[in-house]
Amino acid sequence: MTLSEENYLKAIYHLSDTEGKGVSTNKLAEAMETKASSATDMIKKLADKSFVNYKKYQGVKLTKEGRLIAASVVRKHRLWEVFLVEKLNFNWDEVHEVAEQLEHVKSEKLIEELDAYLDFPTVDPHGDPIPDKYGEIQADKKVLLSSLKPGEKGICVGLEDTSKEFLQYLDKIKISLGIELKVLEKEPFDNSVVLQFNDQQLTVSAFTTTNIYVRKS
Amino acid sequence: MTLSEENYLKAIYHLSDTEGKGVSTNKLAEAMETKASSATDMIKKLADKSFVNYKKYQGVKLTKEGRLIAASVVRKHRLWEVFLVEKLNFNWDEVHEVAEQLEHVKSEKLIEELDAYLDFPTVDPHGDPIPDKYGEIQADKKVLLSSLKPGEKGICVGLEDTSKEFLQYLDKIKISLGIELKVLEKEPFDNSVVLQFNDQQLTVSAFTTTNIYVRKS
């Protein structure tokens, strides 16, 4: 497993949400910030090693083996993110670049010990789930904040939009993972919502409420 | 800085103990487990980037800039080793391979936060000193074993008396360079000391403790 192969597998993994058809060469090339011809070359190599199934012009799908490798890279990435935030005082929006490097460190013991050291977290600092060592993701029944009715409460467990701008905005208004949010009012005309948390009240836009996941509490 | 360049600089750094002449191509190739021709190629590249001074057939020396880079890699390596042993339950002999990978992760903040998280250690689990962020190694504050108080530990780093008799005595009781000695008790009347090392306890005389240098650990 070279670094490049791992990154391609990870990209295919992330692009494989639509279960039906394979990931297109162009989409993959775009995600990898490279050219379609390079993607084709790598796809062939991954197919040779049977990490993906590939038919010309039909896109790629991960094999069981490829998916396990990809999931393990994602697992490492997200565990390191938790480590950086919880132990080394990184902010949400600073962890990605470093985790991109750490995720490629190879050591079974390292990652299992890290997992234990962090007390077996199930989500990363952005609320994305952490695959277990078998590549399985804990099914989670998180719902959008926008789906809560006035009077209901929920614990913030994840985000839809993980752009730097959004993360910084949340940071500014002091909404973070694990915080409990209560919906006080909903304005019907623009769907903005009045929230209560940390003994304060704040009005947030519909954009915000449709990009925050909560677990009802 | 590619991974390979960093590894070569590190190797040159470790081989540069004799300050007089440069590191020979063959020695470098051997340390890198590669061929002399490959070493020559890389030396040229490093010279182009002025990380080393190089004259054909004369070996290489690090420039100030090259030494700083090498020291920073060594710094990262040793800090990660401390992390692995102290936080993730690695044994001292399991850490090297993983640290070889972690040392190449690039993030100023990461390494400074890690340093603080580990409480600014000055030596790694093998007793080797950790360069500071400017590449400087804390002047060996080696002290006499006799200056340690009960409960303190030190790594044996040198001798005052190097007579054959003393060396043979140390050999017999299995005290060698690099070994960690813990002072358990001190007898006030004759200054003899009870040491613990290698899972055994032993009483040694004041003569012995005033002729062994340790670095506190």
Next chain:
DNA sequence: ATTTAAATTTAGACAAATCTAAAAATAGTT
């Protein structure tokens, strides 16, 4: 059903880091 547009693949080239084999320089020995 053609024709055009878009997506994908192929072919050939390049840079990085390595190798082998051969040439050149240095060091050691008589």
Next chain:
DNA sequence: AACTATTTTTAGATTTGTCTAAATTTAAAT
């Protein structure tokens, strides 16, 4: 000082991952 032996460098080839440009296939549109 001349001859070996060793060390070091050069020249040319290889592999990995990438690129550009051209060819091919699929999709879309008239």
